[in-house]
Amino acid sequence: MIVANRKTLEEILTMLKPYKKILLLGCNECVTVCATGGEREVGVLASEIKLSRAKEGQEIEVREQTLERQCDHEYIDQVRPFVGDYEAILSIACGAGIQYVAEKYRNKVVLPGVNTTFLGVTLEQGVWSERCQGCGECVLHLTGGVCPIARCAKSLLNGPCGGSSNGKCEVDKELECAWQLIVDRLKELNQMDKYEEIIPIKDWTTSRDGGPRKRIREDLRL
């Protein structure tokens, strides 16, 4: 899932300063699962905003709405009948959702209420961890199913740097060294011979470095 973190209330209030009527948009997908931008968080944030503004004597009207998805225009269209009544939209979906809303309502100011952070998994209740950077050319079959691009602080492809110590990364003693995980997994799989092979320098054209990516499936197009 895409994991995001809520911006601080202070930051959000600063962005909202000029407005008296806003539409607060949540999303039912990833940001709901990571407890940042779902219906519940929309409710909490709306009350926080209204309370703070009331305290300042600057009442604000906040309409709460949570869409099935903010990355599909059919759902974004659901707010079209009333979006005109609001001065700005505050979205707490991921960066893709926020942008798509902005694209659809060109004359509305759209503000980000979250910082979109990574593609990851739920480790346990309340703990999420990064797993993939969408590099566009997956090497997990060579690295025991552990991603060296997203999980090694230096994206090293041929083994651990000199800072790997007791399973931890040199960058942070709390962080697991991806290469320790890779080696452990290769051993478990009896694939240590894979470690001996040099992985050649990566072609980054499939990643962000190649420019914004687009995917077209002719067979699915209408």
Add this chain to the structure above:
Amino acid sequence: MKTKSNIERILESGQLVVTSECGPPRGADAEVIKKKGKLLQGVVDAVNVTDNQTSVVRMSSLSACLILKEMGFDPILQMVCRDRNRIAIQSDILGAAALGINNILCLTGDHQKFGDHPKAKNVFDMDSIQMIHTVKTMRDEGKFLGGEEIKGKPILFIGAAENPFADPFEIRAARLGKKAKAGVQFLQTQCIYNMARFEKWMEMVRDRGLHERVGILAGVTPFKSVGMARYMKNSVPGMDVPDEMIERLKGVAKEKQSEEGIRICVETIQKLKQIPGVRGIHIMAIEWEEKVREIAEAAGLLPRPELA
């Protein structure tokens, strides 16, 4: 491909190689490098010039290499993957060779988090093993990574570093194996304090026959004080300082600790010289270059061989 590197020639002659390092200053004053250089004259065969070590901005390695080259040294250009993509790396390789630099040390580089610009974006377009392969391809095949032909091949002796004290330990020799396969010719190790672990690593290296393919220079760093030893033990990633060393330094009076540190360093070198497969010593006296001569002298590493 034969280079003009002193390291290559001394390795070939079968004698022990001695190298040391010079950290460029945090400013544009060439005198700082010259002063450090003077302390090393006649003591080393080649001198490493660090590349924004510990991610702290310093004078560029290549510029400091040139200053040392003009003083008669055979500098080793250190290059990290942190700050340059493949375009910049290849360009700097050509530039170094054009300026008469004979040696390059291909390194991953410390994470920028440790330095004075932790907010920087890092590059890591390639890793150190891929960098070794890049230099080799440029030199031996006369080709850029993109496949185009190079007019005027960069003739560099290729080095790398390895940390026998980092984890996972069992793949540390295999990692050197990958470096050898990529084309590395000499290797400098992280500072050695834990002799037992180093010997174990060397055994694994010999089992793979890597000591015959790569000239291994064992790294040492003298302690100035017990405080420094503690700092290295606790705060420098991948450093293995056994408690006995700390105890030994603690056992002498404060003003005698630096002398004791030098003594430990000299004893370490003497032990290292006995280990089969160790082909040289790399003395890293961090901001303590004035002690390198004394250490080399006491360890019986002087005089250095005369090269024509």
